[in-house]
Amino acid sequence: MEEFQNRALGCLGGLAKHIVFAAAVLLLLLSASSAEELEREEAARYIEPPYQLGDLLEGGIYELINLDGRVSGYAFETEPLAPLPGFSGAPINLFVILTLEGRLIDVDIVSHNEPIFVSGLGEAPFQEFISQYKGYSITDSLVIGVPYGDQSSGSSLVYLDGVTKATASVRIAHETLLAAALKVAREKMQGIGGRAAAKPDLEHAEPLTWEQIVEEGIAGRRVVTNREVDDAFADSIWADDDPVAKDEPDEIYLDLWVVDLGPPAIAEAILEPDSLSQLRNFQELSPDDEPILVIDAGRHGLVTEDFVRNTSPNLITASQDGLPISLRDADLDVELRDGIPGEFAMVLRTDRRLGFNPIDEWSLSVRAVREHGSFRPEIGTVDFTVAHKTDERFFIKDEPPAPVPVWRQAMDARSGDLVVLAGGLAALVPLLLLGQSRLAGFRQYTLVRLAILAGVIGFVGWWGQGQLSIATVLGVVRSLFEGQSLAFLLYDPFSLLIWGVVLLTFVIWGRGFFCGWMCPFGAMQEFMHYLGRLLRLPQIQVPDRIDFWLVKLKYVILAGLLALAILAPTYLDTAIEVEPFKTAITTFFVREWYFVLYCVGLLLLSMVVFKGFCRYICPLGAVMAIGGFLRLRDWIPRRDVCGSPCQLCRVKCNYNAIKPTGGIKYDECFQCLDCVTIHDDDNQCVPLILAKRGRQL
Structure with missing residues (x-):
């Protein structure tokens, strides 16, 4: 009977994998022609x-x-x-x-x-x-x-x-x-675009001084006196709202300098070595961004007190050929060489792929703001503009800009979350890799694990919205086949970081790291399991014969999703709701009643059937199970007597991921470390207990 089951298991597993592979191929073949223009x-x-x-x-x-x-x-x-x-x-x-x-x-x-x-x-x-x-x-x-x-x-x-x-x-x-x-x-x-776009020539070397830069017009300048500002606001309610301008009409209000720092020869003549090093690192990481130095040697200051670094400057705009140039603070520390004027300096960044051409004339405007009245003051503004262009000798004009820009603001907006996530992953991965036995042997290991899982639910799931989904897998597959960029993944850098670590851990542990430690919905189910035990609910141990078939169900569901993508793609997004992740994580259970009922039902099921959704239904889990075959090592320690005759770890395994022979089914292992705890504990492991007594199995 056991031999029959093993053969059936192999046949069914192979069949399921062939079905998934065939469905994926058909999906790719048909998806290329899915986009059609409107009639x-x-x-x-x-x-x-x-x-x-x-x-x-x-x-x-x-x-x-x-x-x-x-x-x-x-x-x-x-x-x-x-x-x-x-x-x-x-x-x-x-x-x-x-x-x-x-x-x-x-x-x-x-x-x-x-x-x-x-x-x-x-x-x-x-x-x-x-x-x-x-x-x-x-x-x-x-x-x-x-x-x-x-x-x-x-x-x-x-x-x-x-x-x-x-x-x-x-x-x-x-x-x-x-x-x-x-x-x-x-x-x-506008009839624009006939001229080739340009990018800095990084090989162009030329010794320059600040005097040469000014004389050649490489640095653009606009000087505005207090009198000019007053004249701009004359005959308005804001005419008398700047007493400094009234008292010192001939003093400088705005002494604006604009320099394109993209060409290395220009940057070397203006920046001190530390700032120059920061700029070069920036250009390596963002090769399509043009760095623009803006200096004010007057009293304006360029930005308001509310300005936040790494965001768009709220008093500075730019345009070229009547169209806006998107500017953003490059978040660089600016230290100018001796002899260069300026009380305030900052480096702004703009993406050349959005159409900015540094060798064509463009203009930068700085806004002067005045307030009239103390209670809900009325705001008056005047813009002062300087036109600028940089000589063509510093640029290469042969390569056109990329047709589709990659939007980077998502990284900046989530920088704090990414730091916290990266720190957590940097601690968790080495802990499991190098301190696995020590962690599993810790007396309060269960509490430590539950604390980590609580952080995954709260920070990774609800706060970070980092629940991975089968939708991303299907999107990547389609993009690769169609030759599309995978840049869309960058728009959710939080999830992308998790994906990167999960793929890396595939070669170490297989599916266990994500399914056992980083899946928010999986963590929810584990908490529900402990709640069920606390309430003394009967725990259902799925018989091996039934479990044998149920673990294949997730592969059938995955194949079904791929088939729907081919035969009825309009229903695919509804079918993906087999994953309850949107309900539990994305929307905090605020959805239509049937989605909530399905999700809550799965969580309640986990109170009596340990993580039943993860083991039997999850299509992402079917994809993750591939990791069990990609791992480079068998990371769970075993002894010769494991499985024959000792069956303790197998009986205690809630995932039923240990074979009767004692071997580990890594495609079903969730890295809970319970069997490691038993293996290393001479009060639980039968061979160790007998060894203490001078006996052997």
Whole structure:
């Protein structure tokens, strides 16, 4: 009978793996043709009077015709112009209607496959987010988030409200819209883009002095006196709100210097060695970003007191050819060489892939802000602008910019969380790798493990939204086959860090590290198990014969998800709800009753069947089980007498991951270390107990 079961197990396991592989191949073959452009009739539905669709131009861009028959703008889908992959691997496709002046008439969602909106938060929050763009211009400095400090401080930025729990998805949508709209603006509306873009020539060496830089115009300058500021606010309610300007009219208010630090020869002439080293590290990590040095030798100061490093400066904007240049603090310590003027200096960064061309003239504006009144003061602003360009000899013009920008703000926004997560992983992985037996032998090991799992639920799950999902796996597979970038993973750096460590630990432990230690929903089930024991509920031990079949169910579910992706992709996102992760982790159980009932039912099941979802249902667990075959070592210690005759570890294993022979089924092992505790304890391990008594098995 046992031989029959072993053969059946091998056949069924092999069959399940072949099914999964075949389904994956079919999914890849069919997914390449999934994206299609809208037909003209479908596109016309997004147009409202007094406009109508005109001729279809190259690139899938329609002319927008007004009632008088003249071209008033353009209408287009974003996917052909900026196919930035979302978390499912498919781009977010928006339909954008733009005036000739660059104002957004309307933005609609054509299609997307973002899991958080499809079957998590619902479509309403996404629609509400997209509706915010209507009426704004692409020349506005649009950013996602909330302003720091006083919202009425005269900031030059336009803030759009994001969506809680879906930050990465709305960021992808934001970058998609801006990249596509700016591309249309440059090609169709402004006639821009004929000149080759440029990047710094890192091999160009040239000794320069500050005097040469000023004389050649490599450094742009704008001087504004107090009198000029007063004149700008003359005949307004803010005319007398700067007493310093009144008392010292000929003194300097703003002494603005602008220098492109991308070329090494320029940077070496301006920065001290420590700052220069920081800049070079920055350029290695962000090769597509252009560093811009901004200096104020006056009393303006460039930013407000509320400014936060590594964010967009709220009093500085830039533009080129009438279109905005996105600026962000590069978070570098700036120390200038002797003889260079300036009371305040900062390095800003802008992405050349969004269209910035350093050898073409561009302008930088600094905003002067005045307040009138003490209670809810009225804000007045005036912008002072300096035009600048850098000589072409410092740049290489042959390579065009990358068509799809990679958005980095997600890393910056979650830097604190990433530090904490990285620290926790850096402690946990070596602890399990080097101190496994010591940890398992600790008298209060169970309490230590539960404390770690509580942190995983609270910080990794609810706070960090780092619950890994099968949706990401399917998205990566699709992107790889279609030749798409995997940059969409960068929009959730928190989960990406977990994925990276999990893949690394595959070669050490197999699936155990994630499934046993880093899965928030798995941790929830373990707590429910202990609650069941505390309530003295009967614990159901699944018989080996039934367990033999049930452990294969997760492979069948995985194959079913792949089959749905091929035969009925519109139902795939609903089917992925076999994972209760959105309900338990993403939405805190605030969902439709049937999702909550399913999730709560699985947790209640764990009170009597130890982690039943993880062992029998989880499709991600089916993928993770591959790690059991990829590991490079058998990390659980065994003795010759394990399994024959001693069966204690096997009987105590809640996962049923130990064979009757004593061997470990690593594809089902969750690294709970209970068997390690028994193996090393001479009060529990039968061979050790007998050895103490001078006997042997």
